[in-house]
Amino acid sequence: MANSVAEKLKLYSYWRSSCAHRVNIALALKGLEYEYIPVNLLKGDQFNPDFKTINPMGSVPVLVDGDFVISDSFAIIMYLDDKYPEPPLLPCDLHKRAINYQVMSIVLSGIQPHQNLALIGYLEKKVNAEEKTAWINNAITKGFTALEKLLVNCTGKHVTGDEIFLADLFLAPQIHGAINRFQINMEPYLTLIKIYESYNDLPAFQNAVPEKQPDAPSSAI
Known part of the structure; x- marks a missing residue:
């Protein structure tokens, strides 16, 4: 059941952020209404003093629930899962739960930080376009190779069975970005x-893609 208008959550986000993409899926799965507040990272909105007051790290996504503020996609998703436990985002099975955490960690620390906007901006000042692309591709393919080996013998319809869990929320945006933003060969x-x-048949995932976010440019649709 969606929360009331008076209690509506606020999500500070940027349309192309894979971290925000994860949270979009979580909110949709939980059936929660929220106010979407765009933070244009290309224009430097994240450095605005008002936004830095909300999140000193100057990153998205940020979730505001009343007077409580949470940054970091993993923290936000776990908060939502604790507060709105249906449907659960972690399986009861201990082994499946561990796999979910492993997938989350590989994406969260092993892939995404090496392709984020701040790093890309830094690389563009230090190396040529070919070297920048090689850096990003190496990080993604290294992570995907590890994920493929981890999951080849343990998947169901989704990452750890026929139900959607935490790992799916992290894997879907990462693959979407790899294909559509970085043109990674997935063969x-x-x-x-x-x-x-x-x-493909899950509205919570299809409606959460970057191209369908309120601040996405028309060229991205």
């Missing part, structure tokens, strides 16, 4: 592609 990752295609 070596048959397991990952099979999982990714399983989200």
Whole structure:
């Protein structure tokens, strides 16, 4: 059940952020209404003093629930899962839960930080375009190779079975970005592609894609 208008959550976000993409999926799965507040990272909105008051790290996403502020996508998703436990985002099975955490960690620390906007901006000042692309591609393919080996023998319809869990929320945006933003060749990752295609019929995933966010430019649609 969606929360009331008086209690509506606020999400500070940027349309192309894969971190925000994860939270968009979580909010949709939980059936929660929220106010979307765009933070244009290309224009430097994240450095605005008012926004830095909300999140001193100057990053998105940021969730505001009444007078409580949470930054970091993992913290936000876990907060939502604790406060709105249905449907659960972690399986009861101990082994499946561990796999979910592993997938989350590989994406969160092993891939995404190496392709984020701040790093890309830094690389563009230090190396040529070919070297920048090689850096990003290496980080993504290294992570995808690890994920493929981890998941090849343990998936169901989705990452750890036929239900959507935490790992799916992290994997879907990462693959979407790899394909659409960085043009990564997915042929070596048959397991990952099979999982990714399983989200095609799920509105919570399809409506959360960057191209459908309120601040997405018309050229992205």
